[in-house]
Amino acid sequence: MIARILLLCVLSLCSTRIVCGQNAPAAADQTALPTSDNLRTLIEKSRAEWDVPGLSVAVVHQGEVVLSAGFGLREQGQPEPVDGSTVFAIASNTKAFTAAAVAMLQESGKLQWQDRVQQHLPWLQVADSWVSHELRIDDLLCHRSGLGTFSGDLLWWGTPYTPQQVLQRARHLPLKNRFRAEYGYSNLMFLAAGEVIRTASGQTWQQFIAERILQPLQMQRTVLSVKDLAALGNAARPHKTMLTGNQPIDWFNWDTMAAAGGIISCSDDMAKWLQLQLRRGQLPNGERLFSEASSHRMWTPHTIIPVSRAAQTRIPSTHFRSCGLGWMLADYRGRMTVGHGGGYDGMYSQVLLVPEEELGIVVLTNSMTGIGSALTMTIADLYLSGQPGQPGEWLQQGLAQDRSGREEFHERIKKAVEPVVAGTQPSHDLAAYVGQFECPLYGTASVTLENGGLVLQLHPFPELQADLVHLHYDTWKIVWRKSFAWFAEGTVQFVPDAAGVFQQLRLDVPNDDLWFDELQLRRTP
Secondary structure: OOOOOOOOOOOHHHHOOOOOOOOOOOOOOHHHOOOHHHHHHHHHHHHHHHOOOEEEEEEEEOOEEEEEEEEEEOOOOOOOEOOOOOEEEOHHHHHHHHHHHHHHHHHOOOOOOOOEHHHHOOOOOOOOHHHHHHOEHHHHOOOOOOOOOOOOHHHOOOOOOOHHHHHHHHHHOOOOOOOOOOOOOOHHHHHHHHHHHHHHHOOOHHHHHHHHHHHHHOOOOOEOOHHHHHHHOOEOOOEEEOOOOEEEOOOOOOOOOHHHHOOEEOHHHHHHHHHHHHOOOEOOOOOEOOOHHHHHHHOOOOEEOOOOHHHHHHOOOOOOEEEOOOOEEEEEOOEEEEEEEEEEOOEEEEEEEEHHHOEEEEEEEOOOOOHHHHHHHHHHHHHHHOOOOOOOHHHHHHHHHHHHHHHHHHHHHHHHOOOOOOOOOOOOOHHHHOEEEEEOOOEEEEEEEEOOEEEEEEOOOOOOEEEEEEEEOOEEEEEEOOOOOOOOOEEEEEEEOOOOOEEEEEEEOOOOOOOHHHOOEEEOO
């Protein structure tokens, strides 16, 4: 399954290969705006066509909640329906909450946007000492730290490491981009922002978000950990979207990366969040969580995302893309759009705001498909022009792209685990491959003999255990003992020294989110 854009999807329109919005038509006549019934029909038809088990959608317009409703089932094959109170992981849509928390602390004088991060986290270092010293708080929130996209995400995924321990290990990650000059989507820097919130406020990130944001907004069905789901009830079940069909999977604990993606919410509650954003930080009672000036800063371009010629051809009405603070920004049909996507193990979400039209849309799903992007853009078209551009283009062409992407990903895995030469044998007896290996970034791994076969174990996440099947020469196929949302099979190459002793493991696990090739595993004495 292709885990497209753990929310590198810088807005749906930034990642969809669809031509639309040639011009900037006038806003739709009020009498032509979609009704709740129109939207329900569109959403349910789309859900069925995309084979999504369940989803929840909220639309707010000009201060009112036009729609907040569920569609389909919480779990495929089970009778419980999704409604507006059903909770889903919003994943990286959490980042806007973290940015808002930093804005609130700035306004209260606890920190400044331009503070050096080391003023608050003196222990934080990246691979470059000058960048470590120069890194500012606003750098953490707009993906310009120099780290590559998704670099280091294996550090928090399933491991026991705390946010501080993750960040202390991150100094071993090479900086792949130019600091403050190139875009690289970084979950780790949002973990650092969460730690800054902790030190500046005296509260954990979870305590601050719950008391200072969720409670004032009365987001009573929003929680910050999977541990709270049992008491909360009415939760959707994650699903791994296969080449065909969906496989229910368990909720995955994201507590370590909570500040980057840990919020679990529902469309009823997210509608309140959208309204707050469109009111530029003002609560319904007139009080403010953050100022209009802070809203403007969060929605101001900070990091440029290049728009290629191909992208301009696909979407002629988009001329810029950029990162704000916790948000992704672009133009579409002559308006600025503000949004983000979220990718969790078995759930994707999408948020889109069009501030000039006082329009906000959120789609929460229990599948790993791009329907959220397609729906938000289709609904936005209905409000911007009274019709969805070319009828159904976002949804129809998006579905075709989604399915072809899954097929391409399946072929990519298949190709990676095919032997380059048939009939070869391992160069050594199996005992020579056995050993302990250490990666300064990640931790330990081991290869053991079990029932006459080799077994790979990555110790920081005990469920990353695999049987090794000989592929060719000293390369073995990785067959995981458990199914994971983001990847399937891969390979491990045993690299010998001049004496023929296997000193290093090189892992290749094809996927778009977790970089196994960052693991430099070397034999320990």
